[in-house]
Amino acid sequence: MAASTLTEVARLAGVSPATASRVLNGSARKPGKDIAERVRQAADSLGYIPNAQAQGLAKSSSGLIGLIVHDIADPYFAAIARGVQEAAREQRRMVLLATTGGAPGEEKEAVAAFAARRADSIVIAGSRSSRAEDGDDNAELAAELDRYCRNGGQVAVVGHPVVGAAAPEGYHVVSVPNQELAADLAVELAAGWEGDFVIIGGPEGLFTSDDRIRGFQEGLSRAGRGPAEVLRNSFNRSGGYDAGLKLAARIKAGGTGEGGRPAGNGLGIFAVNDVMAIGAAAALRAEGLRIPRDARIAGFDDIETLRDFRPALSTVSLPLEEIGRLATRATAPPTADGDEQDSAPLPVTGRVMLRRSTEATD
Amino acid sequence: MAASTLTEVARLAGVSPATASRVLNGSARKPGKDIAERVRQAADSLGYIPNAQAQGLAKSSSGLIGLIVHDIADPYFAAIARGVQEAAREQRRMVLLATTGGAPGEEKEAVAAFAARRADSIVIAGSRSSRAEDGDDNAELAAELDRYCRNGGQVAVVGHPVVGAAAPEGYHVVSVPNQELAADLAVELAAGWEGDFVIIGGPEGLFTSDDRIRGFQEGLSRAGRGPAEVLRNSFNRSGGYDAGLKLAARIKAGGTGEGGRPAGNGLGIFAVNDVMAIGAAAALRAEGLRIPRDARIAGFDDIETLRDFRPALSTVSLPLEEIGRLATRATAPPTADGDEQDSAPLPVTGRVMLRRSTEATD
DNA sequence: CCTGATTGGGAAAGCGCATTCCCACTTGTT
DNA sequence: AACAAGTGGGAATGCGCTTTCCCAATCAGG
Structure with a gap:
């Protein structure tokens, strides 16, 4: 034009x-x-x-921030995106959006496209995976990121570093204490209750899921309980629903799979993210079961749309928008007032929120 | 870099x-x-x-699509954004994201920023307003868009034209039949039920809200019913919640405000979007009332997260992603196979979905 | 008045790329 | 052999902008 x-x-x-x-x-x-x-x-x-293109060419700075998410309509990513938008606005920059479905190969293409546009920085949200099938694509993604950083770009990854990335100058990780928080949740859920626990996890090798599983098992151990059984499923609502159907069948059959009968109020289900918990709850409901009467359910993330979910879901609340802001600010150029921006992991914390879905029913 | x-x-x-x-x-x-x-x-x-910037400069085409939404974390906008992303990907373009809170002044700034980046096209989602307080900003936004189109840019607006825009070459409107669909909803809700209706609307002058109100009143008239009372509130969850509190007080006091007592199953509430309906439902629940026992509620949009809302909400289902796709495709350059792309309004339709929230309770 | 320092405007160069047009070479036809 | 047409490589130009450096003018001090 x-x-x-x-x-x-x-x-x-x-x-x-x-x-x-x-x-x-x-x-x-x-x-x-x-x-x-x-x-x-x-x-x-x-x-x-x-003409911002001509300005970017002449000045060697585009004013663009590339944002990579799995699915912009997923409340988890939408909340992070909102935080990125806000922080970008403070920096007078614009956000370029790429949606990748979580595939490292797609993410690598997005990074390359951002590099072509000379985006000043890139924020990558979404779980990392060490599955064998992702190996080649992870390596390519890591190589692309290393090149981008070597050429002067800044990267912030939410959660875990990209598998194989060399963590060069300009590469930041916004760590999320998934393990510790899941342990805290387990301790609180186990307190004063003797029922059995089961974990609905994502695919093996998916770091976020694995951390939350490991943490929850640690919390159970800390509370003097044995390890919970783990069901592996897709890391989305649909995966939670499938696991929920299986668990509903067990509850109806009166067993809990590997243990004895549920004690007291049935089974305690921990799904490693809220949308999986919602899916599982939908499955239980579809099978005529009630929460928390027949089973207790907890999730993780505290996505905004949980606000209107009934029964109120226990979860670990993460400051998703704040995570987006932190990631974006981590990639900002040093300012005139000498703010420190280094590659050390940035402190994010969350909170256990116990709600109706895990309360006692008399 | x-x-x-x-x-x-x-x-x-x-x-x-x-x-x-x-x-x-x-x-x-x-x-x-x-x-x-x-x-x-x-x-x-x-x-x-x-270097995509140098390419864009040399070729006079940036490969960018600007997307303007009110709030990326609102499920309505997130779904449209997903559709825009998909269509942009087909065109091998990237999406620049601007979040404006719905303020025309902010939207004007976003358009100017996209123009500076020589975005090939712009998609604007979100309700238009003819409120007096928005008059100057609407005029500035319209002028900015006219200039953008005159300079060769393509624009697609979802719903209504921008107030005051000249609709020049390159300016497209993806119309949504809000009025007709709201009338259909009213007809179906009124069928076989004699209770009173009340409408929770957005601020006066907000086109989407006004169309849906007008349509619902037409549908009631068509069904031989008198007009419903209209409560005006913020066009968001919080506005719905406030209206819901008022209605709860009335229900508890045994009146319906302007008419007589609710007949049969109480009051029929139509909120002009889903998040307002959700807010109203939350208020009723907080006041100890039950849906649909004490009041029936319907919304509009059928946002994705409604899937797990209980009771299942009656609504008008709009193809939000498809709307995003259509808008984006409307701005695409003519392709080699001679597809017609003109400024005529594009056909979008929806469906009335009757669900548990408006069913009879015996 | 002369000299040196400071300030402001303009010419030139270059950021990285795409495209056009000139030229040379090759091939085909008469 | 001569001429015409076709093909491919390179030089030049320009997309719109920013920055640097040269030069001229002005002011202040001796």
């Missing part, structure tokens, strides 16, 4: 393009008042819009 | 930059096989990444 150019503004104002640029963009060299006024009027009358 | 350049690739391969460009980008002029091989090897060994 064409629009008027700085050269046209300069010509109309009767000055050089250098002077027009100085007036409109600021400069150490201050043009005279009369000249500045002429330039501004010329720009107004021509409806001058700067 | 810096990376190797086409010029360096050409030098390493021993050819001119023009030839290197032809090899890597394709051209009517086909370089010889030996030369092409040398160029490709040089590009590989240098890890050449094209």
